[in-house]
Amino acid sequence: MSDAPSASAAAAPRSNNARPSDEMLPFLNNFHDIFTTIGVVILLGGMGVAIGQTMAGLDVEEGSLRWQMALMGLIGGFAVVTWLLSALLVGHQRRILPGIVLCGAFSTAVTIILVWAYAQFLVQGVGVGEDYFESRFANAPEDMEFGREAVAYVLAQLPWSVRLLPVVAGLAALIPVAMFYFSFRLPFAGGLMGVTLAVLGALVLFTIDPFTTGTYAPAVSVAVGGILLLAGILFDARDPERTTRLSGTAFWLHFFAAPILLSAVLNVVQVGWTLEEADFANPEQTNLMAALASDSAHATQLAAVALVVIALFALVSLLINRRALIVSGLLTAGISIAAIVNQSGLDAPVVLAITLLMLGGVVVLLGAAWNPVRRVLLVPVPSGGPIARIFPPVSTAEG
Structure with missing residues (x-):
């Protein structure tokens, strides 16, 4: 992967008031990005409304194959327009925030088309339909x-073309994101590609052995989040000065890794490393946010564990000089603080006030004392060599 300057670095070099270790925004160049993004969102919204109106005006039975083909054609046109806009705004003008919106729109449109095409292959080519499943499972034991x-x-009754559907869906999500990244080198697309690759790996495991993968779903989720975090650290290590697109990609890998890893770790605390058959029968038992929001003692324990995990995230963030890990966990941190404070029996407005004061105070203190705290934590860390590329030292010119 090239380490040429990223769009943010090229468009906004360090001639501003940012200090050397302050993170430059990997999603915004300047206000013109915001202005352009507003236009892109309005344009894409108008295209979506136009597609809906066009489909409503067709004299074709809704849901029929002709109707679906017309819809896919319009979605394909939508994807072409988003790609052309991307070529202008991202490829030529290096606009980052509009690129994020366009990447999401293009990837979603292409994924829908690819999944639909494979579904039609199953229905029209393989002959998989309602009658097919009825004949396959006609003699299934009732007990x-x-x-x-x-x-x-169930797997024995299904051909591999059907069993591969999760992997095909993962590939359908990966292909447009990879196209976008390798064409325009947008860091957001690179981070999103990391997520789709990690999820695709989990889907491959699920396709090979769905029962074991489902049983160990909490552990698999931890592995996915850990892989993304490690990938972000490795990308950062290749660009310790945080001046190229590698650093921008690392930001998004950290940003996506944090909520995945946090929720996965808390899910392990809630239900263990494996799921029992009762968990599959009653998915509400594994609902993390519902458990945190309850008034039970288990909610308090889970909230305390969440705060410990977030504190570890904060420690790692300080060591590697990445604030994205903390930002991604703020919502869960707020819910966890509220769950603990709520046990005191205070009224809801008081609980909300205390939660916001505590959460805001910690974030402000971290922001104000970021470099001094890092300097203390990095005392035993070498200031040069491979380790320093992972844990970049604090400049002596910074407070």
Whole structure:
């Protein structure tokens, strides 16, 4: 991957008031980015409304193959327009924030088309339909209970073309994101590509052995989040000065990794490393936010663990000089603080006030004392060599 200057670095060099270790924005060049993004959002919204009106005016049975083909054609046109806009705004003008919006719109449109195309291959080519499933499962034992044997029986009735559907969906999401990144080198697309690759790996495992992968879903989620975090650290290590697109990609990898890893770790605390059959039968038992919002003692314990994990995220953020890990965990931190304060029996407005004061105070203190705290933490860390590329030292010119 090239380490040429990123769009943010090229458009806004360090001639401003930012200090050497302050993170430059990997999603915004200047106000013109915001202005252009507003126009892009309005334009894409208008295209979406136009597609809806066009489909409503067609004299075709809704849901029929012709209707679906017309819809996919319009979505394809939408994707072409977003790509042309990307070539102008991202490829030529290096606009970052509009690029993020266009990347999301283009990737979503292309993913929908690719998944639909594979579904049509299954229906029209393989002959997979309602009658197909009825014939396959006509002799299924009525007293079969959920478990490995039941899953194995279902898989035995399905051809590999159907079993591969999760992997195809993952590839359908990866292809447009990879196209966008390798064409325009947008750091956001690079981070999103990392997420889709990690999820695709999990989907491959699910396709090979869905029961085991589902049983170990909490552990798999931790692995996905950990891989993204490690990838972000490795990208940062390749650009310790934070001046190229590698650093921008690392920012987004950290940004996506934090909520995935945090929720995965808390899910492990809530249900363990594996899921039991009862968890599959009652998914509400694994609802993390519902558990935190309850008034039970378990909610307090879970909230305390969440704050410990977020504190570890903050420590890692300070060591690697990345604030994205903390920002991604602020919502969960707020809910966790509220869950603990709520146990005191105070009224809801008082709980909200205390939560906001505590959360805001910690963030402000971290922001004000970021470099002094980093300097203390990095005392035992070498100021040069490979380790220093992972834990960049604080400049002596910074307070």
